[in-house]
Every structure is written in structure tokens, then in C-alpha cells.
Amino acid sequence: MLVDLNVRWPQESFNKPVNEKDISELRATLLALHNVGYTHIALNFTVRHTDKFPSNPKEMNPMDIQNRFGELMKSTGLKIYSRLTLIIDDPSKGQSLNKISQYYDLLAALPVSEKGLTLATTSLDIDLLTFDYGNRFPTFLKHKNICGCVKRGVKVEIVYGYSLRDLSQRRQFVQNIRSVIRSSRSRGLVVSSGARNSLEVRNIIGVTALLRTLGLPSDQCSKAMGDTAGLVLLNGRLRTKSYKQTVTIGSGNVVNDLETLDSNIKIVKRSRPSSNDTETSSAKKPKI
Template sequence: MYDLNISWSASATPRDLECMLAYSSQLGYKTVALNHIVSTPIPAQIKNPLPQLPLSSSTAGTTTAAADTPAAPTLPTVLHRATILLSEPSQNHRLLSLAPHYHLLALRPTTEKSFAAACQSITDIPLISLDLSQRLPFHLRHKTCAVAVTRGLRFEISYAQLLAAPDARARANFIGNVMSLVRATRGKGLVISSGAGKPIDLRAPMDVVNLLSVWGLASEKGVEAMGPGPRGIIVNEGIKRSGYRGVIDIVKAAPAPPEEMKASREAATDGKGNGTNGSKPGGKDKKGQKRKNAQEPPSDGNRPGKKWKGGQKPK
């Protein structure tokens, strides 16, 4: 399973982040993405503040000690993601400048105009992330969402927005927006993530699938939104960054070991430069005579090596 939204804060210590990753692995998530919020306009100097693994040398001893115990989980594969807040479509001319610095980009439109642009015209950003705990300033219409799904975009549902909601109004907004999104997309093109900033907000994958099934999302669609759906996004983004115009890089095959090359060479020759039949490559056998398969040049335009009496072919 995949979780493409683990909320990251600059105030989080490496130990807290390590505990979050370890708990997500224990719940069954094999690949997670640390999420960083970026505001527009995009600054000229782009820097990825997300930490690299291993997190720090101060936690290395703790990690080693924990790995010695049988119950110590392994950390999942960690990707870097940037979620871009977009209010005006005219600010999207430098969005792709973030691509070399992150594994994944997501767009969070905050106005109806930017939402329509994200669904219909903005390219190379595969994920649309909405704050479903707030009252959206636009309607989730089937026509607009269907265009985005047809273009290969995915809509994200982060269930931590419900678990960390400050009041009942925010929880009601989340439930209503999720039902509207499921109805507008017909359950297609969805990605379910956590958006959690603390381990207490994480849930097991099947618990999330059962929760969303109450609000209209079928169980098979929920499993797809936590497995094949996010996996397709990661694979496509990896191809974009490792290839050119959709062409995948070709990795050169490793050469055969010297022992295998020597054995194949000896199988084709007798070890002295001769062929398998004992003949040398010059066209003569050991007795100095021409081999039978050597053709003589045609003498009269007829078949090679065949001469007719009188120089003419009998009628």
C-alpha cells in the first residue's frame, strides 16, 4: 500500500519523523511521500527542505538498537512531494521548475478559476489535492472532474483532515465534500492518503477503505485508490524524470563473466584457432585440400562449378 501524503513540518525532529515512518511501515505502507507546502509565486531560488534518509547520525544508534529486536519494523521507501497552493492560473508558468527537486508534485487550487485550470489545462502535475475540511468556493461538477480523470489526473482524499478537524463543522464539511467528490468522479481517479502529521492520525489501509465505504466509495474502488492508483502516479513520474518525451532510458546489459566467455569460445573451436571440424579458417582442411562446401566460380554463366561437354548446356 501507498501513502503519498505524510505531512512534514520544519519543527519536527528526526526522531519524531522516524517514529512516524516506522509506524506507517508497521501498518502496511511500503512507500510513503513526505509532503511540503509551497506557495505561489514560485521563488527564483528553489530549495528542497525535506530531510534525506538516513535522517541523522544522532538517531543511528537508536535505529541500530531497535533493529536488533525482533519486532523492529523496517522503514518504508520515502519520496519527496511538493503541494503547490494556486489561486490564480497565471501563476503556473514556473510550476515545472519544482520537478527536478521533488519526486512528486500536487496542486491545491483555492478558487474556482484555478480549479478549472487544474482540471482542464495545467499539464505535468498528476495530483489535485483539496482541503476537504473547509467549505469549498466551487462546486465539484461531474463534467469538470471527468475531464481531469480522462487526462490522467487523480483527486486526493486525505482522511487526517477528518481526524484532526477542530470542530463538528469541519467534520461535516469533510464528509459532504467526500460524498460530492465520489459522486462527481463516479469513484474513478481517486487517491487516498493520510495527510497525517502525527502517528495517532495514521490508520491501517483496510480501516480507511471501510470508513470511506460508508460515504459511497465502493470497497474495490477504495483498495484501488490506495494501491494501483498511487503506484501508477509514482511509476509515471519516474518515467518522466528518467526519460525523454516518454522514451525510457535503456540500461546497458552487464558483460558475461570471463569464465563463461572462455567456455563459449572453446565450445566453438578446438582451442587452437580451428573450427569444430578441425579445419582452419582459410578454406582448407588439414591435408591442404579445399573443403567440399567451397564453391568454384561459374565458368559459363551456368551453375557454379558445373561444366557441360562442348561448353553448351544440352537441349
Template sequence: MLYDLSIAWSPATAPDRLLQTLSLASSLGYATVALNHSLELPFPANPTSPFPPLPVSSSASSAGRRLPHVLHRATLPLTDPAASNYRLPALANVYDILAIRPLTEKAFQNACLTLDVPIISLDLTLHFPFYFRPKPCMAAVARGVRFEICYAQLLAADARGRANFIANVTSLVRATRGRGFIVSSEAKTALSLRGPSDVVNLLSVWGLASERGLEGFRSIPRSVVMNEGIKRNGFRGVINILEVAPRKDDGGAKVASSDAETKAKNQKRKNGDDDNGEPLSRRQAKKMKLAARSARSEKKQAS
């Protein structure tokens, strides 16, 4: 199953244009896609989902076209982490997936080390005023944060942007040792979509191994979708038992209660107590041992 967790969307996107993009994504083999809404600063105090209830939001066919399963995602530009962290829980309740796009070195390090976000998405056509150092990048991978490579940025960039894209991808692959990458399109039109094999072959030229590139289309984005769904539908992965079904007959309950009483009595006797919880004297304990020994001998003779 292939995933594309970033297809560009805005309120100005025409439904027919979006339907064409989703149809081509399905024909290329993508079973699940995410419509990406890039937010702008400042974030709204009470965010609501801007996605309209389009027929393309389901995995069923629409207008005779086969469509993938559609998720809703938001990408947040981040410059000052302290000014935006408190809005993340409110946004997480509205969107299926959240991604951070850090614009400064401080925001990038905070996203790698402390922020509770599943994806760090960068505009790799830009020249960043900082280096991708192995220590924060590997810390992000160890925490389960994934770096996103959007190949449509390369297709829409000029010569300088393409050079920056190649240099940034190479630096990220070196800093993370090729681990923890999600490969997405960030396609604004259907013409920007490409097949996964073509993208994997291109990334392998820049140092990302082919098996790592395939994981970026399959297992890694799948784990992000599953983990984000568990966060919203459960509490720390704990399953709560809401109700226990009662037994149909009382006989089983009586047998269970009698078994429990017998076990309790045996445990008391092992601890040197009688049935009332009082400690046994030495004489009583000796009598009980003799009675148990005689009972065993009688049983042997009877057999």
C-alpha cells in the same frame, strides 16, 4: 504493496518524531510513503530541496526499525494559475511528486483541464465557494490526474470541518463516479495514521466503493509514482540506443553485406532494372525469363 503519498513534513519536524511516524506506517503495511512539504506563495525563483539527508530516506532499517521507501513531494497552493505555471518545471526537477491545492474555482478548473500535475489535493474540511461539477472532474480523470482524499483532515477537524469533509467527499465521488482517487493520510503525527481497511470501510459509507478505495492505496498511487519517475528519467517514454556492440568477426559482416547485395539485385530485377540500375530492354528481359525457365527445368530433371 500499499502507498501513502502524503505524510506532513516541515523543516521544524523533529527527526525522532518523523522516525516514529515512518516506523508505524511500515507496521501498518505501507511500503512506500511520500514526505509532503506544503509550499507557500510566492514560490522561490530557484527552488532547492529542503529535505535533509536523514537516514530515514532509505528503505533500509534505521535504529533497529523497519522503514518504508521514502519519496519527496511538494504541494502547491494555487489561486491565480497564470502567476504560477512557469515555476512548475523548476519544482518538478527538485521533488519526486508535485500536487496542486487549488483555492478558487478558476484554479480548480485550470488544474482539471490544463495543468500538467499528477495530483489535485484539496483541504476537504473547508467550505468551497463552488461546486464540483462532473465535466471538469471527469476531464481530469481522463487526462490521468488523480484526486486525493486525506483522511487525517477528518481526525483533526472540529464538528463543522467534519461536516464539510463528508459533504465534499460525497460531492467528489458523485462528480467522478468514484474513479481516480488516491487515499493518503496527511498525518502530522503517528497517532493520525490508520490501517487501510478501516479507511476503506469509512469511505464506503460515503459512496466510494471498497474496490475503488483499495485501488486508492495500491494501483493508482503506484501508477503516479511510476509515471513521475519516467518523466524525470526519460523523454516521452522513448528508449534511446546509445551504442551498438560491434561483431567479433568480420565473416558475419561479409555474409550480411553479400546478402544485402543479393537482395538489392533481385529487387532491381523485379523492377525491370539491370545491376547498374539501367532499365532492361524487352529482348534482355525475354532472355532472362528463358534462362530462368531452363534452369528450373534442368533442376527438375536432376531431381
């Protein structure tokens, strides 16, 4: 099981739909990931926390994975998931995640301010904490905040795609990665590509060699692209496909069984019994 939880979805906002050229380039990226051994991939749609979410439920998730990539998944065996990343700047202006979390398999936060980092590491209900590794971090990462976030079950994402871009982003990538490894003490890390095209895809050997030079042990790197990333998928799927991440329907695999669970689960709002129903039911009880 080799997992990449961050392949860029080519859309900047809900108001700007994708075109066929972008979709064809994305298919080429997915095929490149399949050729180097990846089995589970998440398409990452990044928007700002302050952006207005669509009122139409059908527009909440514009990816439409089954229709656009159904044939690709059948021919290659890839498992493709949806992910939403929120850029958090001012927490007071953001919207609630409750009405959009059920439409995506994974939720991630990308803080760009100190207040945003505090919110993401303490109380935000997310699966992943990620950063813009091409720019300077908004604040100094403290061990207390990052490890406290990991103890809550939120994993910290390392995006190696920034090391393949221009010189300034490479330089900042090295500094930021060392800061994340130091503050997390190599715990709860997930490694993703953040690929924008097929040229930014690397296999596990190349990624391990890169991160080992920056201070992450080889065994931790392999775990970050396999078992730990798989736990993130499991946690995200259970959030929307189960009751309080404890009880789910059927005996299938929650992570791998994409179609069966999604078609079987139906959320029904339970109504409270009226006073007349209560009186009727109490009247039918036999007297002892």
C-alpha cells in the same frame, strides 16, 4: 504494495527550515505507517503557487531524504519519495513549474479558487489533484472538469486525516468527500492520510470502513491505496527519470530503485553545431 502519498513535511515555506524535533516526530509517523503495512510513502511539502522559489538548486528540495531517512529505509524497507503541493489561487500570479518539477518525485495542485480549479483540471502538468477537505470547496465540482482531469492521467486525492480532527472539519470532510466521489464517479481516486503525526495513521481496514459509509465501494478503496497510487508514483518518477516518459536508463524498477536511477541519470544540454562544423562535415563527404 500499500501506498500513502501524503505525509506532511513539517515546513511552511522555503525560508523556514525544519528542526530536529519536527524530524523526530516525522520519523515516528513513518514508523507508525510501516507498522500498519505501508510500503511506499511520499513526504508532502505544501507551498503557495505565488511563493518565490529559491535561486539555488540545492535549496529547491529541502527534504534531503537519503541523509535524514536513509537508515530508516534500510532497516524497514520503506520507500520514501518527495512531493510538492502548490496552493493555487490566482493563476496569473503563479510561477512556471518547469524549473522546480525535476527536483520532486510528485507534483500536486490544491486549488482554493474557481480559477485555480480550472487551471489545475485543464492544463497544469501535475500528478495529483487534491483539496482542503477541512474547508468548503471554492466551487461546485462538475463531472466534466473532474473526469476530464482523470482522463488526462491526473488522479484525484482523498485525504482521510481530516476525519480525525475537530468537529467542524469532520462535518465538512463528509460533505466534500461525497462531492468528490459524485463528480469523479469513483474513477481515478487515490486515498492518502495527510498525517501530521502518528495519531492520524489508520490501516487499510479502517480507511475502507470509513469511505464505504460515504459511498466509495470497498474494492475501489483498496485499489485507491494500492494500484492507482502506484501508477501515480510511476508517472511522477518517469517525468523526471526518463525521456518523455518513454525511455529510461538501465533495467531497474523506476519506482523502487531510488538510488541507482538518481545517480546514473545526468541531464546534458545539447549544443547546436556551428556553421564551421557544418561546412567541415559536408566537405568530408565523398562525392558520388
